[in-house]
Amino acid sequence: MKAPALEQGDIFRLHGPAYFTTFGDSLSREQRKALRAIAVCRTAALGGHVDQCDQCGYRKISYCSCRNRHCPKCHGRARAQWLEQRAAELLPVEYFHVVFTLPQLLAPLALQNQRLVYGLLFRAAAETGVAAASVRNYTLAYCAQCSAGRTVGFRWDRPTRFAQ
Ligand SMILES: [Zn+2]
Numbered sequence: 001m002k003a004p005a006l007e008q009g010d011i012f013r014l015h016g017p018a019y020f021t022t023f024g025d026s027l028s029r030e031q032r033k034a035l036r037a038i039a040v041c042r043t044a045a046l047g048g049h050v051d052q053c054d055q056c057g058y059r060k061i062s063y064c065s066c067r068n069r070h071c072p073k074c075h076g077r078a079r080a081q082w083l084e085q086r087a088a089e090l091l092p093v094e095y096f097h098v099v100f101t102l103p104q105l106l107a108p109l110a111l112q113n114q115r116l117v118y119g120l121l122f123r124a125a126a127e128t129g130v131a132a133a134s135v136r137n138y139t140l141a142y143c144a145q146c147s148a149g150r151t152v153g154f155r156w157d158r159p160t161r162f163a164q
Contacts, residue, residue, distance in 0.1 A: 008072055012039035026111060037068035100125040 012019075016039050024032065040046055048063035065074045072079070102110055102121060110117040 009038050009041050009043070013043075026108065028111065028114075034068050034070040037066035038071045038073070041066035041068070041071050041073050098125075098129065100128070 012035055016035060019035075020027075020032070027035070042048075042063040042065055044063060046064040046066065048061055050059055050061050052059045065071070067074055069075060100121060102117070106117070110121075
């Protein structure tokens with residue numbers, strides 16, 4: 001797989017200090033840790049090793065990974081593989097993807113009370129999904145929280161396709 005021209009680490013290294021100056025106080029400890037880890041992943045800052053060919057002398061430097069679970073460089077391949085496996089489980093039916101979001105005004109409250117606010121959001125989204133499915137006479141077949149923890153996707157299927 002060819003590396004993209006610009007990676008998240010590049011962006012965080014370029015703009016991270018200014019971002020931390022402006023928004024650092026509103027970030028959780030985990031968010032700060034992830035941003036810092038991604039910024040230094042596979043750079044000289046984490047150390048590394050040099051492989052050298054005994055025959056031609058070709059040298060290749062490999063830097064260490066951050067291993068942060070949010071790092072796309074460390075877990076990008078595993079994430080893509082997981083998505084492919086989930087896609088293989090999909091039923092051959094019509095799907096709808098529904099995204100629920102909070103008003104921007106509530107973002108600071110949600111950031112400081114993630115468990116409570118996202119719990120309420122997910123409960124409201126689930127109840128809305130069930131209600132919407134019943135109005136359309138669909139069967140709510142599946143509900144999933146995305147990995148970012150900010151959206152809930154629902155899949156409906158027409159009852160005739162779920163013969164029981
Ligand atoms: Zn990493």
